Amino acid sequence: MNEITFKESKKGRIIYYNEGLRPLYSPSIETESTEIIAQAYAIFWADQTWEHAWLLEKLLPIDDLAKEHEEAKQFKEALRGYYAQLRDLDIEANTFTNISEKLITEIGGFIDFENDLKNRQLKGKICTLIYPLFLEHTVREQNRSLNQLQALKENKLVFDRQEIITFWSQAIAEHAAFFAHWLDPTESQIEEKTLHYNQQFLKSYQELNIEIDIDTLIGDFINYSSVTLNNIIEHKIRSIIFPDLADHYRREAIFFRDQLRKAEWLEKKAA
Structure with a gap:
């Protein structure tokens, strides 16, 4: 990208x-x-x-x-x-x-x-x-x-890495939950994979789980969102999800990633 x-x-x-x-x-x-x-x-x-x-x-x-x-x-x-x-x-x-x-x-x-x-x-x-x-x-x-x-x-230039992770992990977890529940009931495999992301981001939000590599998780979710968006556009997924909404969620995941990168850059500069 x-x-x-x-x-x-x-x-x-x-x-x-x-x-x-x-x-x-x-x-x-x-x-x-x-x-x-x-x-x-x-x-x-x-x-x-x-x-x-x-x-x-x-x-x-x-x-x-x-x-x-x-x-x-x-x-x-x-x-x-x-x-x-x-x-x-x-x-x-x-x-x-x-x-x-x-x-x-x-x-x-x-x-x-x-x-x-x-x-x-x-x-x-x-x-x-x-x-x-x-x-x-x-x-x-x-x-x-x-x-x-x-x-x-x-x-005020405020970029707190942990605060960013907490806020956006909750947001992305909810995106995944919404997405899963707007799928056609026949799309059980996609629902399962989407709810897996929901659970991973919930762990990041609720437990501040240091075992989760948040950068990798975000990257994986961005890729998943991009593939899913294309499949919705090409009518390969049965759902009631507007393509624009799928793209909306994809953009917010990228914004999360960029906020983290900004926080890390500022931390390194201040060190």
Whole structure:
């Protein structure tokens, strides 16, 4: 997987990987400028969050929940708009802070929307096709995005290896669980393999198991996600998984890997 320079200045680089359905944007490993890292992460989180809204739009029944369906659509369009603005922004533009603040506000509103959906669903007031855990999962990711962007705004460069492992191991474990339960019941072998990854990442999250080689595990899961994505696109897997969602999970696994690499690079530099 080769990285390609997307934007560059004297302060650092934003790179992208062009595999899959859409590119993943990330700061280069050697970039230390909180300004450049913030731009890269704003692009990443705007991209991932608009897709969260897109999936909610798909899974909210329009006949029964027309208002909620329309709200999800509006969040999707607004967040996708910020993603496009941030992606196309010059790396040295002085308008980044303004767009970033609007993105943060929009994500905050979307979090409130998701929490309301989850609470109403758990109380039996509405019925959707969305797992409550999925809403908890996306809210957790979006809260992380707000915390990261706020820290970078305050010029704080925080890359704690163990914290990264804990957060993203839980996220990837849940990705694998969602994936396994969206497979057709006939796909028992793929379900078994996917749940194996779920258990491995749960061990990494729950037990901080030092016997697990997390770098190898992530690499294996990225490869598995890439193969699975292609098989879904080519209709070789029976499932109700949208190809875009499979690609979404693949990109987040790569982001996990890059966060770890960044933490390791900073640790070595500080030693």
